Amino acid sequence: MGSITLRNVRKAFGDVEVIPGVDLDIQDGEFVVFVGPSGCGKSTLLRLIAGLEDVSGGQIMIDGQDVTEHAPARRGLAMVFQSYALYPHMSVRKNITFPLKMARMDQDEQTRRVEHAAKILNLTDYLDRKPGQLSGGQRQRVAIGRAIVREPSAFLFDEPLSNLDAALRVGMRVEISELHKKLATTMIYVTHDQVEAMTMADKIVVLRAGRVEQVGSPLELYRSPANRFVAGFIGSPNMNFLEGQAAADHGAHAIGVRPEHFRMSLTEGSFAGTVGVAEHLGSDTFLHVDLDDGTHIVARAEGEFAARHGDRVWLTPEEGRVYRFDAEGLAI
């Protein structure tokens, strides 16, 4: 079991209020991703849940039990750190066994759990090595192994993939998602990378300046962002925003159109502009277009769309795919 509830959780470092008050419900078995730009308080929120930081106010409940004043170890959570935080002088086996040893678990049970975790994570051949002899991805797996042997009620991941190279990151992303399916344990995952959030989450929590901007499934956030910030943060490349006459035509202060929701034409359309850079990825082409009123737009065209630097193009937003925002940035 691992349902986690936050009630008006606040955190201040001295006079600086980092988290002004967060309410959140996490169901048992959910994969929840906290996402937001750096400095938005997502890691602090995770550390508050872990118990590594003390809350300044509010309540944290795990399975209905108030754990606000409990020490980290008593909360039954396991955490994977950004730097992996492996113990450098211990072998992989000892690293993974450490939490069990601290819990004074039966020796046979310790061995059984370590072997099991090693098998799940493909670490069996590396059990007697030191962390220094492992690659980044293997260290990552050891850190995860150390978390899963405890059979915690929930896993906390603090930007676990940010130290890996791009190819490995994609692989580990899939592995962690598969692990979640296999274990069906609650996971809270912090990242600044919206691609990780979109691909892994059951539920995304978008944070800005310590406030929850929106909570929802990846597609909910994609389809109906609550405000301009969420709209701009979710989706890659970012949503384009148009103001002035184009927005007024739609009866809004600003309108947003995702790059993939433009129809492109070399002859006619709603907005005319000049192609700056054309990024040909093969499957897609991303065109950086400077509209005649000076707005910079990124639009996705089909892979073999033949537009070059300096060409005139016309863009037409698809019907029903125009997001309207008022002057405060809230969706209309």
Added chain:
Amino acid sequence: MATRQTQSLARLMRAPAIILLLIWMLVPLGMTLYYSFLNYNLLNPTGTSWAGWFNYRYFYTDPAFFEAVGNTLVLVLGVLTITVVLGTAIAMLIDKPIFGQGIVRILIISPFFVMPPVAALIWKNMIMHPSYGVFADLAKFFGQAPIDWFAQYPLTSIIIIVAWQWLPFATLILLTALQSLDGEQMEAAEMDGAGAVSRFIHLTLPHLARAMTVVILIQTIFLLGIYAEILVTTNGGPGNASTNLTYLIYRAARLNFDIGGAAAGGIIAVILANFVAIFLMRAVGRNLD
């Protein structure tokens, strides 16, 4: 080809410094070795003659010799134990952010800047003196008879003084090591359910192993040669109770004017120091890659 030329040029350029250092080391060692085989007494400096192994036999059969070797070992081990244990404790205390951290750190390091004879004299006359030392005042305050430290516990007194001097060194090295301990590791251990004691045993101590090795090796080199503190406090007494090997050699040379005997003692001390060095490198040197 270019690399080989660069290498031989580098060797050529290094040579003067290395040769100078070698001469600096070999000449005194050679002269000591030479004197150790001579009957050479400063009371009769012209009457030198070849002595063979006599000086060594004389030094070796001196009952004070084994006492001095024992005292040397007790002194070194005592000071090492005190400085490493207390040094770790103090380093962990001042590693935490506290009010007036800068001043506290300077105060803790300051004993290292006091010259050994000065430090020993302060301890002798102002702290351990049986009639007007601080310890005597404390003892009187509690209604106890003051302890005459240098008469009753001469070697212990010297261990305390020397440990006081070397504590800052150990603290400083261990503090820098502590500061490089990864905070996330500590937090991970906390999440893993390790209490403060377990974290100290399983994380802090292994992390400090290398720094402790450095402390032990460097201190041993200097502690084998402790001399000034003994000279200004106990003069090696009472009897030979606080005479270490260095002081025994000093006594042979400067009180008995027996240069040959002192030189033989010096050579024996060098050999013993090398034994200690080999033993130490075997025991703790594996912490240094």
